[in-house]
Amino acid sequence: MMKKENKQSRGKMTQKRILETALKLFTEKGYDKVTVDEICEKSESSKGSFYQHFSSKSTIFLVKFFEVDNHYAQVIEAMPEDIDVYEKISIFFHEALCIINDQMGKDLMKVIYSSALVSNDHTYFLNKDRELTRIFISFAEEIQRNQPIDSASQVEDLLMMMSQTMMGVIYYWSVSQDDRKLPELAQYVTKTMIKGLKSLNEVHLP
Template identity: 40%
Template sequence: MSSPTSRQIKSQQTKKKILETALKLFSAKGFNDVTVDEIVEASKTSKGAFYVHFKSKYEIFIEKFREIDEFYANFISSMPGDLTASEKILLLAKSQMTYFRDDLGKDLMRTVYVSALIPNQPKSLSDTDRLLFKIIHSLVEEGQASGEFSADIPTNEITMLITRCMRGTLYDWLIFGEDFDLVEEAQKFIKTLLLENIAAQTKSL
């Protein structure tokens, strides 16, 4: 593979500058109150450069979700294969919440949640085509095939409940104080759901 040219490197640097500047402005002022002109001015770029990299300011979030999906892809490729489906889901949730807490932070996630309420915009948080949903879905299928999870409950329903637990825990982290332990609360929430599902499977035997 050939090395990137100086022009390509400069283009990526410009894209990164626009992305980081926009996220800071969204966090400080709110998504609705930030214009493309403000992003361009604050990032010391041009409107032409902005539209080369992003179709709209909402595309900033799409780009960030691509980075998050890359985290999921890297994580799942390194996950130990000798764990049960429940253990894999809990490990994924632990790594996910640690990543959100330590790498993304509250300000960014708060902005993401607020932007999800904007009408007529892609709903990345609840998009079932995203990698997270597909990973959880495959792990639930694995648990059902092994008899760990109830086969009487549709795979999509269990998957939706688990991903809802994740979104709900993140939301609580945003509205509660510093005493709210994001990683621990996510583990407790999802573990309770999984244990109840396993209990339902056991009773049906």
């Protein structure tokens, strides 16, 4: 049992080393200019170890997003239960954007968005297995339960609105020269989105 635990621990350390090395290289050189061979060399890992933990170079971003999603789950767990869904969304957006700001950073997000625009390999933003997607769906379902029966709002519409708002504000922050931190930059946009969510029962979505 001890040997198995030690092997798992070493595996996690190897994955973390490869992940951190790759993200550092992506930030410094750009995603397209970094090869798997270079990542292996800089992280002092074999190619076999790389593909044991990552199915491809683009998977590195997905693994990082799943890692960040664990922090999103902790935000939800710590959230008070006696508040309405719109307050939950407001708190979550603020905390999630703090995580992006502090743990990902503007330079890395710029690389991530740039690589996603030129390749079909990057599906992490809308990956349905992500905790972030499940959180947005839970918000959407709670909103829908509180809407009038004849509301045209659907879970997919609400999910799209929240996803596009978060992706849009992160994209603007990553490519702009605005020196404000992401949560501060997103305050007005988040409030506007929540106002729109509240009024959806008066809007006929296609």
